[in-house]
Amino acid sequence: MTENLNLFTSTQVVIKEALDKLGYDEGMYDLLKEPMRMTEVRIPIKMDDGKVKVFTGYRGQHNDAVGPTKGGVRFHPDVTLDEVRALSMWMTLKAGIVDLPYGGGKGGIVCDPREMSMDELERLSRGYVRALSQVMGPTKDIPAPDVFTNAQIMAWMMDEYSRIDEFNSPGFITGKPIVLGGSQGRDRATAEGVTIIINEAAKRRGIDMKGARVVIQGFGNAGSFLSKFLYDAGAKVIGISDAYGALHDPDGLDIDYLLDRRDSFGTVTTLFENTLTNEELLELDCDILVPAAIENQITEHNAHNIKANIVVEAANGPTTSEATKILTERGILLVPDVLASAGGVTVSYFEWVQNNMGYYWSEELVRERMTEKMVTAFENVYTQATTRGIDMRLAAYMIGIRKTAEASRFRGWA
């Protein structure tokens, strides 16, 4: 049988397993097995050459029993409806794991921003908000950055919503520039959260981070900040990659140099000869492997060849269910995406809270509060996994889904 690479249906299987273990009935699964609202829009945009191009966009809102839905928007040529469905469900789990008053949401536009001008990107970002403004808003559904979107795109989206709302609405979106109500530390929050999780996982495996050999796939927002934090902490980052290839040096790469040379889409390998492929990168001998790019990277085809002691998923969905089984059976500690990458949405929540009260926190306070949430979340998931003898993904799903299931039950939705 060939492996299931569909993110949506493979997520449903784990949600079902988690709900069964928690003792919920079929009705609860029926409610939570897909987003409560899935919107598809067509966005006509005048391109720089004067021609109109129509883009497809999506927004998935999984469940808002706990609070407004929340999650990023990605601009990528491979965005699909099923991917956005799965991503919105994972956001519900993340919010549950770090205990935020949100449900899960996620959006995407099928486009390649690497081939668009800034003006075209601005028109597309504003068009997305116009198409979805009825179902989004600071108390309904709050977007944020994800793959190939950034603070500038958040600023255009916030400005467009504020025009429609006839009110300055910083709480409409998070990941904004600081001068528009962004939070200290949001740009590096995902990577900081992953760093905290790596430290916790390394402690459990007796690995000293000083000198630990780390491989990171992806050199964008998540991967590049992460490589810097680990490099500064004394780890040896021996491999990194982007969409075009990978770099490897067993003595450790010069991360400061690479950060200086990378472009705004997280591309740096095109400047070098003798690059590896992303497939080769994942199989390098190392202590810690961090997929921080895209989905379905560790599958049944390469899971047997992974040499890391710990795999920490900074990306959403990089490991298939079959590969999760193989890695766990091989004794590799796999820390799932819904736990490892929850630092981003945690600081997004702090940003939204600051916008709502109009009072802004220091970077130290943001870091302290985020650290507390991430360490507690790791401890909860690790304890659940070890005491029940289940893998970390199932343990994380059980913790992540419980709050939404309970809130839904109290509301009479299941």
Ligand SMILES: NC(=O)C1=CN([C@@H]2O[C@H](COP(=O)(O)OP(=O)(O)OC[C@H]3O[C@@H](n4cnc5c(N)ncnc54)[C@H](O)[C@@H]3O)[C@@H](O)[C@H]2O)C=CC1
């Ligand atoms: N930005 C955030 O706050 C959060 C991001 N994530 C996840 O982290 C992952 C990376 O996101 P960001 O760093 O924000 O995106 P980004 O757009 O800043 O960087 C993406 C990186 O992945 C590389 N990449 C793209 N396609 C690739 C391919 N086919 N093979 C190998 N590398 C490829 C790009 O070259 C770039 O280096 C995604 O799965 C995202 O959903 C998760 C939580 C929060």
Ligand SMILES: O=C(O)CCC(=O)C(=O)O
């Ligand atoms: O910051 C946020 O609200 C969401 C981040 C996100 O999309 C994710 O964690 O995958």
